[in-house]
Amino acid sequence: MRIEIDEDRCIGAGQCVLAAGDVFDQRDEDGVVVLLDDSPAPERHEGARQAAALCPAAAIAIQED
Template identity: 70%
Template structure:
């Protein structure tokens, strides 16, 4: 699995950080998503997919590969 984020789309809701804090963080200045791991281990895949699915701005993509 590979992760991508579109920081231009991010609305800084923080849902990704709540769901998968090992994969996502937020910038201090504006709360925009920061991707910590663009190739999460298999045991983190469920959290990565859930974060992508629940992102209100669709700024996170979980890709196979």
């Protein structure tokens, strides 16, 4: 799995952090998503998929291996 984010699309809703806080964080100053791990371990894949599905701005793209 490979994860890409589009910071310009992010609206700072924080759903990604709630779904997968070990893969995503948010900048303190504006809430924009921060990608902590662009190639997470298999046990984190489901949380990353859920985060992408929940993102209201579709700012998270996942490429499956």
